[in-house]
Amino acid sequence: MTSNIESATHKNSHTKFKLYPWRFAVVTAIFFVILVNVMQFGAYGSITPTVAKHYDTEDWVINNLNVWNLAAFFFSVYPGTWLLDVYGLRPAIITAAGLNAFGALLRWLSFASDSQTTKLGLLSAGSFIIGASSPLSADAVTKAAAHWFSGEGRLTANAVMSLATPIGGALGLLLGPQIVNNDPNNVDFFNMILFILSLVLGLASFLVFNNPTTPPSQSAEKGTIEFKQGLKQIFKNGGFWILVVVFTGVYASFQLISTFLSNYVTPYGFSEDDSGNFGVTVVGSGIVAAIIAGVILDRTKAHKVALKVLSVVMCLGCIGLYFGTTNSNLVLVFVSSALIGIGGLPLMSISFELGAEATYPVAEATSTGLLMTVSQVFTISMIFVTNALAESGSGKLWKGLICVIALSFVAMVGSFAYTSDNRRIEMEKSDTSNSLE
Incomplete structure (x- = not known):
């Protein structure tokens, strides 16, 4: 068996592309x-x-x-x-x-x-x-x-x-x-x-x-360029590195909240059950938002608009989480958790797609790999920083929440600075023979 799957149906001679x-x-x-x-x-x-x-x-x-x-x-x-x-x-x-x-x-x-x-x-x-x-x-x-x-x-x-x-x-x-x-x-x-x-x-x-x-x-059909050549091109692509800043801010904020959520909220009177429910709210709202965003953006191609809107939503969620936690406001923490999920999870898949768009014809795994590598390195360093920010005695991590707000704010600012063309989408639009069976 080859690495390509064969068509089970006869291809129409007038059809250039096909979905299986x-x-x-x-x-x-x-x-x-x-x-x-x-x-x-x-x-x-x-x-x-x-x-x-x-x-x-x-x-x-x-x-x-x-x-x-x-x-x-x-x-x-x-x-x-x-x-x-x-x-x-x-x-x-x-x-x-x-x-x-x-x-x-x-x-x-x-x-x-x-x-x-x-x-x-x-x-x-x-x-x-x-x-x-x-x-x-x-x-x-x-x-x-x-x-x-x-x-x-x-x-x-x-x-x-x-x-x-x-x-x-x-x-x-x-x-x-x-x-x-x-x-x-x-x-x-x-x-x-x-x-x-x-x-x-x-x-x-x-x-x-x-x-x-x-x-x-x-x-x-056209494929991508050779791996090492792609690496050389991507390192010279300024727009991609702005996207790296956006993705790293979003990814680090999301991972810090996921890792330290219990540590953030329990010193302010919330229970571990409350913490678990907040986490479920983040993930549940994010899953729904990611699927809806995917369906809409596949039709509208408004990836860059979504990058800006969702980064604002996530930043507002992080700010709300700080005030809701430090004021022991259960409702505000739930609402903020939902906003973080709605903004954060869709932004990850959108960033992967924009990385491929900004760097085309560089291979998709190269841009995704660099986005993940930089964000992982930064997130690990921020985990150590957050651990060091806990107040002795009370264990309160309000300073850690300030860091999360700062990261989400940097991502939001970066999203408005990101203006790279969607090269792959534009190339496909220009192809008048792009018929699909």
């Missing part, structure tokens, strides 16, 4: 691969003390597994982007699924050793390998949308695949307490469940093919 039903299988497969990867990244977040007790270690050792995960991202982002751009979606997604399942297997096999050092070694190695698989799948979403969807469906497809990240994170946090149930003896069983899910859902990766037989658009 198989594109939905590709989206679903990539969604599942990202889902199980992110699920494992956050799996111990809600059960850290119990996991630490099981491995006879300190909480910070378990928390540092995410450091291994993030370190692996930086280690593998360049080869991952190269594999995607040079060899295509199929080998990259299959490799991502395989690495993810192997990492989960190592974490589960930690039960077989009586040595604490070996147990923690397998746990850390598994986390590193899971992190190494992340760029292969996360950076594939824009490329898959470009190769399998026309201009009327790319952003919606991108948004759907990108939603695997918040949904996977939420599932990881939800499954842990349900399966482990505060019993350290259940941690090995939880690790086994994660391995089985990674293996079974990872098999969907074999549904992914590089390209359809007939391309869905002119940009897909």
Whole structure:
């Protein structure tokens, strides 16, 4: 079987481009691969003390597994982007699924050793390998949308695949307490469940093919430039780097809120249940907004307008979160959480698409990979900064919330400075023979 899927129907001789039903299988497969990867990244977040007790270690050792995960991202982002751009979606997604399942297997096999050092070694190695698989799948979403969807469906497809990240994170946090149930003896069983899910859902990766037989658009037909040449072009593209500032501000704000939400609100009288409900509000409103935005923007092509409007919405949400939290106003925190979700989640997939538009004909995985790399580095540094801003004694993080407001404000200002042309869209509009079956 080749990396291109053959058409099951006869092509009309007057039709230049074509959409295949198989594109939905590709989206679903990539969604599942990202889902199980992110699920494992956050799996111990809600059960850290119990996991630490099981491995006879300190909480910070378990928390540092995410450091291994993030370190692996930086280690593998360049080869991952190269594999995607040079060899295509199929080998990259299959490799991502395989690495993810192997990492989960190592974490589960930690039960077989009586040595604490070996147990923690397998746990850390598994986390590193899971992190190494992340760029292969996360950076594939824009490329898959470009190769399998026309201009009327790319952003919606991108948004759907990108939603695997918040949904996977939420599932990881939800499954842990349900399966482990505060019993350290259940941690090995939880690790086994994660391995089985990674293996079974990872098999969907074999549904992914590089390209359809007939391309869905002119940009897909023309293809992209060589990987190293693309890197040289992208570093000279000023508009793209303005977009990097916007995306980094949005991504860092969103991740800081997701990571520290409980730490932000509980010192002001809110319960952990309240914190969980705020988090659900952020994710739930963001999922709905991302899908709606994708459908609308695929029709209107008003990506740059949406970038500005949604960045304002997110900034207002961050400001509201500060005042709602510090004044213990439950309703204001809920409203602000919804605004953060509505503004933040759609902006991520929109930024990926604008990155591809601003840098075309550079390969899509290159622009997405750079957006993710810069934002990840900055977010990690801001996590350390936020930890240092907690007030001694009370633990209040109002200074951290000020940082979140500042980041969202920088993103908002940057969105108004972003004026790059949508090169891919304009090229496709100029093609009078762009007929689609």
